[in-house]
Amino acid sequence: MDRQVQGQAPKPAGRIDDIAVHSALNDGTAVYLRAITPDDEERIREGIAKLSAESRYLRFFSPAPALPDAVIHRLADVDGHDHIAWGALCSECPGWPAIGAVHAVRHRAGGPVGEFSVAVLDEFQGRGLARMMTAALLVDCRAEGLAVLDVHILSENAAAKRLVKSLNAEWTGESAGVAEYRLDVAAALAALRGDGDAPGVQDVLRALEGGGDA
Numbered sequence: 001m002d003r004q005v006q007g008q009a010p011k012p013a014g015r016i017d018d019i020a021v022h023s024a025l026n027d028g029t030a031v032y033l034r035a036i037t038p039d040d041e042e043r044i045r046e047g048i049a050k051l052s053a054e055s056r057y058l059r060f061f062s063p064a065p066a067l068p069d070a071v072i073h074r075l076a077d078v079d080g081h082d083h084i085a086w087g088a089l090c091s092e093c094p095g096w097p098a099i100g101a102v103h104a105v106r107h108r109a110g111g112p113v114g115e116f117s118v119a120v121l122d123e124f125q126g127r128g129l130a131r132m133m134t135a136a137l138l139v140d141c142r143a144e145g146l147a148v149l150d151v152h153i154l155s156e157n158a159a160a161k162r163l164v165k166s167l168n169a170e171w172t173g174e175s176a177g178v179a180e181y182r183l184d185v186a187a188a189l190a191a192l193r194g195d196g197d198a199p200g201v202q203d204v205l206r207a208l209e210g211g212g213d214a
Helices: 038-050 053-060 069-076 129-143 158-166 185-193 199-210
Strands: 021-024 030-035 083-090 098-106 113-120 148-154 170-175 178-184
Touching (some): 030 129, 053 113, 083 129, 129 158, 129 185, 148 158, 158 178
Parallel strands (some): 113 148
Antiparallel strands (some): 083 098, 148 178
16 A cells, blocks of 8 residues: 655644644554644544543543543643644544544643653554554654653553653653653654654654655
8 A cells, every 4th residue: 555645834833733644554554643623522532432441441540431521621622732632543444533642731831741641442553553643742742842751551551561662761660550651752753763664653754854745
């Protein structure tokens, strides 16, 4: 399958959240990545409902089949600066459903440190999507001056641990079954740029760091 990367020129202020990336997962499934907006609240709600109980537990530390409306609203309350988020749609699936999302939320307004989280629908896990979305998020974080991301992962979440370790995240401790890592945005982007075995990640970096078609 041919890979296509499409993008628009960045906003004058340097924001890259108006760029969309068409690419493919490791197995060739066509996907479309873009910044999440508050208008995506219903998509977020539907996507969370499709997660298995185990995946909801690993992401939200709760197996509840539905999250409170206040939590959904916070996930959609994206401003592109203090709360940055990117999502992925399956562009070859009927209706282009949401299949994953990543978020970075500052600990304090305008501060350099925030918290990172990622979720991928069960049927799309293990295909490279988390790394692709994370690449987009980190480029956006760097552009917005968000330099460090804290990550809290349940100790049994082996996949999430592999992801952050591959991004050169530093383990900072563990408490009550939750492992804590600190991810340097610049170091993580360097690791992703060097990942020649992830063409989808390279598609994202070319589109967002190049600021246009590639």
